Amino acid sequence: MNWTQEYKRWQTFASLDDKLRTQLDQLQDDEQSLEDAYYKNLEFGTGGMRGKLGPGTNRMNIYTIRRAANGLATYVAEQNGHEKGVAIAYDSRYMSKEFAVETARVLGNHGIQSYVFSSLRPTPELSFAVRYLGAAGGVVITASHNPPEYNGFKVYNEDGGQMPPEEAGTVIDFVNQVENELTVEVAEQTELEAAGLLKWMDEEVDQAYLDHLKTVSVNANVTESAGDFSVVFTPLHGTAKMLVEKGLKQIGLIQVHTVAKQAEPDPEFSTVASPNPEEHQAFEMAIEKGKQLNADVLIATDPDADRLGIAVPDDDGEYQVLTGNQTGALMLDYLLSQSPSLPDNGIMIKTIVTSEFGRVIANHYGVSSLDTLTGFKFIGEKIKEYEETGQHTFLFGYEESYGYLVKDFARDKDAVQAAVLSAEVAAYWKSKGKTLLQALDELYEKHGYFLEDLQSLKMEGKSGSEQIQSIMDDFRANPLKEAGGLKVEAVEDYTTSERMKADGKVETMELPKANVLKFILEDDCWFCLRPSGTEPKIKFYYGVKTDSREASNELLQAVKTSVNEQIQQNI
Known part of the structure; x- marks a missing residue:
């Protein structure tokens, strides 16, 4: 069908959601917007799907969510994963919790167990939860650092990683077999809760994740003795606040100051032009607070807490935001230089668009390195392969777009882990009388x-x-x-x-x-x-x-x- 036929199909659907009906009526004279909303199905790719909220086959709404969830349900059923179930998390965006519940309703209609966080949680904790629960897969409702009008549906396999191409291709085929997203059947939430097919989860998974988070620290003495070391943290209105604050506290950092105006969830991300720590404007409030406190390091995480940016003072006291490549190089060098021992088969994994700086640093310590395609799912896939074959021991993975993984108890980039490690790295160099910028200059002088x-x-x-x-x-x-x-x-x-x-x-x-x-x-x-x-x-x-x-x-x-x-x- 062409876009006008698709539009007509929605317009004449008697049971269309009231809110979507109102939005659709408001677009009836805007042909350009209608064409963009209906000229194709919102693409379900290897990582799931992401798009603007609103009515239409090319938009994020309860019907396109149901279409995606139905494809996932078919896949899980084929893997006999009914009892293992699917873990579900969501961020602070518009419709995130509603989309999480809709996903559980579709899965429940197929007799598949769902474990849903009762409030927002970071993407890396979802990755961990899949592994902790022994689930058949996972879903995160998030659009990461996209503007407020976006949301998304990210899919995870039983290893807790985003699905690699072949596995994702099977799910995509099942999604594409859904002939009419408007008529996908769902179960009632109350019925699923009564039957035990929808279970809410919170503190148990939080504590298990925090226990594992302690292992990210290389040398507890560094942070426990850093009494005057000061951190400013902003979750940019997203999901990282609780875990980052607790994670820093449990490695001994007591001077952690959260930017109050950005601490609470806000689907509009009203204090920033973009909730993306890759963009320097996202640090404006953190820099203001940092100058007031003379903070040693500023830490920012994106809304679903899989990306992290840091800023550090220069010789003039002005804060400089490091690139993802620079932060990754500093963390990698610290890990390899300060670890008590390195395995003979240790490996660092990065993507093809990440700096060669990391490879040179790894080589300096006798550690192998590997390039993957862009996308952390490929790093996660390699971690699983090496875990099964014993060919290599994973030591660190990162990509230039501010994504890092220190320990493999999660299988996606993890800004909570990165927050803990980057703070420890900054505290270490302060104990040596140097800032992170000075430490970076040392690495440049040594390696180019x-x-x-x-x-x-x-x-x-x-x-x-x-x-x-x-x-x-x-x-x-x-x-x-x-x-x-x-x-x-x-x-x-x-x-x-x-x-x-x-x-x-x-x-x-x-x-x-x-x-x-x-x-x-x-x-x-x-x-x-x-x-x-x-x-x-x-x-x-x-x-x-x-x-x-x-x-x-x-x-x-x-x-x-x-x-x-x-x-x-x-x-």
């Missing part, structure tokens, strides 16, 4: 000046999606031969799993297929193009390395200029 950058182009709607693909097609058809004066040594196309070298040789890559292009330049430099899987954006990643900060800055700008010249031809 690695600098990275990220550009994003937002292109919404059907036309935006087509334009993003046009850019990817152009870079494939007309690949750059040099960038910033550096020769292109190879082009990695992850749609074909091929590495095409400058001398004409073609090598096969073993990573899963994805719509990603990476250009390998000489002198350990690179850039990468990747359409976002969760937002209407195309992202351009850059990485360079020289022997000085000034030279790296100049080279980074030169490479970006070369790439932007070709981008402009497609806009």
